[in-house]
Amino acid sequence: MDAAEFRRRGKEMVDYVADYLEKIEERPVYPDLEPGYLRSLIPTEAPLEPESYEDIIQDVERVIMPGVTHWHSPNFFAYFPAASSYPAMLADILCGAIGCIGFSWAASPACTELETVMLDWLGKMLHLPECFLAGTSGHGGGVIQGTASEATLVSLLAARCKAVRCVRAKDPKRSETEILSKLVAYTSEQAHSSVERAALIGAVMMKKVPTDSRYAVRGDMLKKMVEEDKAAGLIPFYFCATLGTTPSCAFDHITELGPLCNKENMWMHIDAAYAGSSFICPEFRPLLNGVEHADSFNFNPHKWLLVNFDCSAMWVKERTDIIGAFKMEPLYLKHENQESGLVTDYRHWQIPLGRRFRSLKMWFVFRMYGLHGLQAHIRKQVALAKEFESLVRADKRFEICAEVILGLVCFRLKGSNELNQDLLKRITKSREIHLVPCQLSGRFVLRLAICARTTESRHIHQAWRHITQLAFELLQEHPQ
Amino acid sequence: MDAAEFRRRGKEMVDYVADYLEKIEERPVYPDLEPGYLRSLIPTEAPLEPESYEDIIQDVERVIMPGVTHWHSPNFFAYFPAASSYPAMLADILCGAIGCIGFSWAASPACTELETVMLDWLGKMLHLPECFLAGTSGHGGGVIQGTASEATLVSLLAARCKAVRCVRAKDPKRSETEILSKLVAYTSEQAHSSVERAALIGAVMMKKVPTDSRYAVRGDMLKKMVEEDKAAGLIPFYFCATLGTTPSCAFDHITELGPLCNKENMWMHIDAAYAGSSFICPEFRPLLNGVEHADSFNFNPHKWLLVNFDCSAMWVKERTDIIGAFKMEPLYLKHENQESGLVTDYRHWQIPLGRRFRSLKMWFVFRMYGLHGLQAHIRKQVALAKEFESLVRADKRFEICAEVILGLVCFRLKGSNELNQDLLKRITKSREIHLVPCQLSGRFVLRLAICARTTESRHIHQAWRHITQLAFELLQEHPQ
Numbered sequence: 001m002d003a004a005e006f007r008r009r010g011k012e013m014v015d016y017v018a019d020y021l022e023k024i025e026e027r028p029v030y031p032d033l034e035p036g037y038l039r040s041l042i043p044t045e046a047p048l049e050p051e052s053y054e055d056i057i058q059d060v061e062r063v064i065m066p067g068v069t070h071w072h073s074p075n076f077f078a079y080f081p082a083a084s085s086y087p088a089m090l091a092d093i094l095c096g097a098i099g100c101i102g103f104s105w106a107a108s109p110a111c112t113e114l115e116t117v118m119l120d121w122l123g124k125m126l127h128l129p130e131c132f133l134a135g136t137s138g139h140g141g142g143v144i145q146g147t148a149s150e151a152t153l154v155s156l157l158a159a160r161c162k163a164v165r166c167v168r169a170k171d172p173k174r175s176e177t178e179i180l181s182k183l184v185a186y187t188s189e190q191a192h193s194s195v196e197r198a199a200l201i202g203a204v205m206m207k208k209v210p211t212d213s214r215y216a217v218r219g220d221m222l223k224k225m226v227e228e229d230k231a232a233g234l235i236p237f238y239f240c241a242t243l244g245t246t247p248s249c250a251f252d253h254i255t256e257l258g259p260l261c262n263k264e265n266m267w268m269h270i271d272a273a274y275a276g277s278s279f280i281c282p283e284f285r286p287l288l289n290g291v292e293h294a295d296s297f298n299f300n301p302h303k304w305l306l307v308n309f310d311c312s313a314m315w316v317k318e319r320t321d322i323i324g325a326f327k328m329e330p331l332y333l334k335h336e337n338q339e340s341g342l343v344t345d346y347r348h349w350q351i352p353l354g355r356r357f358r359s360l361k362m363w364f365v366f367r368m369y370g371l372h373g374l375q376a377h378i379r380k381q382v383a384l385a386k387e388f389e390s391l392v393r394a395d396k397r398f399e400i401c402a403e404v405i406l407g408l409v410c411f412r413l414k415g416s417n418e419l420n421q422d423l424l425k426r427i428t429k430s431r432e433i434h435l436v437p438c439q440l441s442g443r444f445v446l447r448l449a450i451c452a453r454t455t456e457s458r459h460i461h462q463a464w465r466h467i468t469q470l471a472f473e474l475l476q477e478h479p480q
Numbered sequence: 481m482d483a484a485e486f487r488r489r490g491k492e493m494v495d496y497v498a499d500y501l502e503k504i505e506e507r508p509v510y511p512d513l514e515p516g517y518l519r520s521l522i523p524t525e526a527p528l529e530p531e532s533y534e535d536i537i538q539d540v541e542r543v544i545m546p547g548v549t550h551w552h553s554p555n556f557f558a559y560f561p562a563a564s565s566y567p568a569m570l571a572d573i574l575c576g577a578i579g580c581i582g583f584s585w586a587a588s589p590a591c592t593e594l595e596t597v598m599l600d601w602l603g604k605m606l607h608l609p610e611c612f613l614a615g616t617s618g619h620g621g622g623v624i625q626g627t628a629s630e631a632t633l634v635s636l637l638a639a640r641c642k643a644v645r646c647v648r649a650k651d652p653k654r655s656e657t658e659i660l661s662k663l664v665a666y667t668s669e670q671a672h673s674s675v676e677r678a679a680l681i682g683a684v685m686m687k688k689v690p691t692d693s694r695y696a697v698r699g700d701m702l703k704k705m706v707e708e709d710k711a712a713g714l715i716p717f718y719f720c721a722t723l724g725t726t727p728s729c730a731f732d733h734i735t736e737l738g739p740l741c742n743k744e745n746m747w748m749h750i751d752a753a754y755a756g757s758s759f760i761c762p763e764f765r766p767l768l769n770g771v772e773h774a775d776s777f778n779f780n781p782h783k784w785l786l787v788n789f790d791c792s793a794m795w796v797k798e799r800t801d802i803i804g805a806f807k808m809e810p811l812y813l814k815h816e817n818q819e820s821g822l823v824t825d826y827r828h829w830q831i832p833l834g835r836r837f838r839s840l841k842m843w844f845v846f847r848m849y850g851l852h853g854l855q856a857h858i859r860k861q862v863a864l865a866k867e868f869e870s871l872v873r874a875d876k877r878f879e880i881c882a883e884v885i886l887g888l889v890c891f892r893l894k895g896s897n898e899l900n901q902d903l904l905k906r907i908t909k910s911r912e913i914h915l916v917p918c919q920l921s922g923r924f925v926l927r928l929a930i931c932a933r934t935t936e937s938r939h940i941h942q943a944w945r946h947i948t949q950l951a952f953e954l955l956q957e958h959p960q
Contacts, residue, residue: 001848003498006566010497013570014490017577018483031589035823038593039616046601046846049853056847060574064840067590071580079587079812084579086486090493094540096572096788097497099564100551107559109511110547113518121526136519146626147832157681177661180683193810194833200806201637201831203660203683246812302834308576309834326680330673331919332559332726332927343515351681351831352627353674354782354789360544366526367536368481373529428816439811447812 001053009053016057017089021072021454028431029075031067038067069434074455077463078436080246080274081381081407081451085306091364092308094357101354103347106335108357112344115144115359122301122313122362125280125371129292132315134344142315143349144358148273149194150351151298151314154322156185156198156238159267159295161325163237166265180204184229185238188217188252190245192271198240205234215248215402215440217241219256226264238267241294243287244275247438247447248402248410251275251287258293270297273312277304278382278406281375287405295321304381304407305374306453307361323348381407381450384460388448391464397471401440407450410440413471417444419478426470433463481533489533496537497569501552504934508911509555511547518547549914554935557943558916560726560754561861561887561931565786571844572788574837581834583827586815588837592824595624595839602781602793602842605760605851609772612795614824622795623829624838628753629674630831631778631794634802636665636678636718639747639775641805643717646745660684664709665718668697668732670725672751678720685714695728695882695920697721699736706744718747721774723767724755727918727927728882728890731755731767738773750777753792757784758862758886761855767885775801784861784887785854786933787841803828861887861930864940868928871944877951881920887930890920893951897924899958906950913943 001009041063071082102111119142120133134141145151160183167179180203187195189208199206209217209225226236239261241252254270261268270291276299278284291297298314301307316322327348347353369377389404392411401410412420421444424437438445448463481489521543551562582591599622600613614621625631640663647659660683667675669688679686687705689697706716719741721732734750741748750771756779758764771777778794781787796802807828827833849857869884872891881890892900901924904917918927928943 001566003502003566006569007494007498009566009570010494010573011491013573014487014494017490017573018487020577022483033589035585035589036593036616038590039597042597044600045604047850049850051847051850053848056844064578064590064594067588067593068578069580069586069588071578071588079581082579082581084576086481086483086489089486089573089576090489092576093490093493093497093569093573096564096569097500098544098548098551099562099788100549101559101562101789105515106549108547108549108551109513109515110518110544113516113547114544117519117522120524124525136516147834149833150831153831160683177657180660181657192833193813197806201681203640246810308579309581309836310832326677330726331924332916333673351630351633352790353629353672354627356789364536367531368533370527370529370531425816436812444811 005053012057024070024073025075027065027070027073029070029073030428030431030434031069032431033067038063072452072454074452074459075433075463076451077448078434078451080303080449082309083302083304083306084308084453085365087364087368088306088308088361091360095360098357100357102357103353103355104333104335104345105343111357111359112346114363115346116141116344118359118362118366119143119313119315121366123315126276126288127285128297128315131317132297139319140315140317141319141344142313143346144355145298145312145314145350146310146352147312148192148271148298148300149197151296151312152195152240152269152271153198153201154314154350155267155269155296155298156202156204156240158316158322158325159238159269160202160204162267162321163235167235179235182233182235183237184234185240186222186225186236187240188242188245190215190247190250191240191242192246192273195240195271211250215245215250217252217257219253219260222257223260226260226266236264236266238269240269240271243270243272244406246274247445248440249275249406249408250402251405254290254293258290262293267296268294270294272297272299274300274303275406276313277301278378280371281378284378284406301362304378305365306369306377307365311358311361319349377453381455384450384455384457385409387457388460388464391460395468397475401443401445409448410438410445411448412443412445419474420444420446422478423467423471423474426474427467430466430470432466485533492537504550504553505555507545507550507553509550509553510908510911510914511549512911513547518543552932552934554932554939555913555943556931557928558914558931560783560929562789563782563784563786564788564933565845567844567848568786568788568841571840575840578837580837582837583833583835584813584815584825585823591837591839592826594843595826596621596824598839598842598846599623599793599795601846603795606756606768607765608777608795611797612777619799620795620797621799621824622793623826625778625792625794625830626790626832627792628672628751628778628780629677631776631792632675632720632749632751633678633681634794634830635747635749635776635778636682636684636720638796638802638805639718639749640682640684642747642801643715647715659715662713662715663717664714665720666702666705666716667720668722668725670695670727670730671720671722672726672753675720675751691730695725695730697732697737699733699740702737703740706740706746716744716746718749720749720751723750723752724886726754727925728920729755729886729888730882731885734770734773738770742773747776748774750774752777752779754780754783755886756793757781758858760851761858764858764886781842784858785845786849786857787845791838791841799829857933861935864930864935864937865889867937868940868944871940875948877955881923881925889928890918890925891928892923892925899954900924900926902958903947903951903954906954907947910946910950912946
């Protein structure tokens, strides 16, 4: 394929994409097929000679689309949103063409520098404390990670490195191995599975902190555990707070937890993967109060801020803490500017070496929407969640299971877990909408998250009519 | 921006991209600017109201392009290639539009199933032993990682988990901490910095194995170290072999190392990040002989197989080894098909949770090029390297520093390191071509890698004329 054919096929692809997104509502949101469906639809080996582009693009509808869960359908309410917008898609086309691998400043200065400035822009939108911004002389700064899981892991590894260094500074006779075996990290019992996984990867102990009746960690709960562990000779070194948990969008009390972590010399990382986008609105910004106590903070613009995956924004107060945990300097990656102080080599901030020019997406989205446009998007989706909440509350057969703060509604039929499992099975099977469950206080709960950029009030009402119809049938068959 | 405007702007972007790539040679390959250049070119904060698309796209030339290192210029010879092709770019546009986050089978079955089959296709192209393929009933299988660094880390963590389990199975009284402190991993002193970094992350000891005169690890060198370490009470558990090292494209002797690792119950991972693509050609496939002894194997189609970043292909013999090291199952990620055996949940195979629909790129590229087209690409680039090698060999002032096997030529002026450092500085400063150095046996060496898809013989000759001209000037000024 030469440039001339790319011009033609690229324009066809742009139309295909626009058609797909304009008519996505006509497709069943969740596929109706059995595991292994795809293998039989295509050859067992790659072709020896080139095939025609027509054949390939026809196979997109024949092979791929029947197996797609349509995350951008307005009837998709599962997990949390995956961001998508036209400006981000345009920027991604450009990113693919430039195709630089921005592991160091020299590998493509624009790639690194735009990222640093975009993270400052975004930090200012959130009113992050100045110490998290790079500016021209700051000690902090931001980086785009692939996912929140990686941000959590990077923060835990930085904290581990710092803790070992601190302990050995006081007591040089202790071995690294012995210190590692005593380190203990904490997170909420409601935290995302990736937090526990980070500790597993980092080979450190992690304890789950119980939550209050609103599924949030309070200061006194962590304090008690830290004191017990210290008394037992362990070394508390890290707490991962969650703002907006995955099951119910609960908020740990970082105004209580932060001062405790600071006092105990524990690294506090804040994972606000989903909720973080909302902090650009003044009315939701109080949810972030206490961030000044954190060592690192992360949220995913690729969830709720219209920047397509992957774009997970992470800030640290002391960039040397992160860089120090990873730095390796082979000759083939050295370049003459790296000691200038103005230069950031992002490979020291992350797990992978290579990285795409992802800040282009942020730049296009922030400029095409403006802060007010982004705020309008958040507010609209929160309003839709509130609308759904009021529909649920008006139906005596149902109950709301957690406070609706942002775009997630946790609800269930009053009655047994089995009843609710059965309801979800019917919803999944009918394929008109798509939800996933969670568990809260031992109860099986349905989660409805406002996901697609194009979800409107009518979709919420349709979804509710559909759910209540299935619930009606279910209750007819199995009267409580 | 609505769908109608996206249609218009998307088509403009396709033309911009085609123009950029058609005329890339006219741009200086390496930017001429000082660190911090970008911040002063754009506002310090995001706009409150939307800006016009015209303003944004004009800023691409004003702000971005002056700071881009043009990896796809035929005058770019630095690092290793970053793959780029039009079919891959088309597939990426589609990937962005579908925008699913394929962490589990249910999150988008097509995303998972196409990936499994594409890794089988690619494994067959390489003639990987059957045990690495998923097929319909295999124990092995492939996965797309973001980068080779992640593949190395994942393999090391799987090996760590397996080693701890094995030791405890024999001696349940030993604690996990104590075992961890005795584990020792090995890799070549020529291995990529990411290998050492994986051990740092995994909190295990890693030792560097010396190499022979061709910069390769031999069986007897590893054997000696393993025996000494065992005698000292350590537990050798992992060896990362490199096929095609970053400094000089050397190949560890896996036919000797593999049987040793198998005998010692050590996990052997093979990192063939760059060289792996060449194994699709029968004449280069012998370089992979011995892979049957490996537990995991990885290379980057995003380097040399025309699939745009990120696409790092990894295969394992026993997928349970990998999954076992990471598995976490919160309710919101469970789905009804996951226990069927046919289903792969790729989140258990990798560090991040989220993942893009990257196999689309492989599918488009393999079908638009065919195996023969891909082989032709590899052969052409190897021939260009050989052509450059013969130019260097014909000039008595220069020497070749390592055998030229694939697309990388290591060379230097006969003389001091300072002389060669000076030569590279002049090359970098002139911005006509771009190279990076390496260190081999204490000598400062220049690396010329054939990178861009569009590099032709004339670019090689131009590059050599340019280098010899600068060398001539240098030697005039500083006669040896």
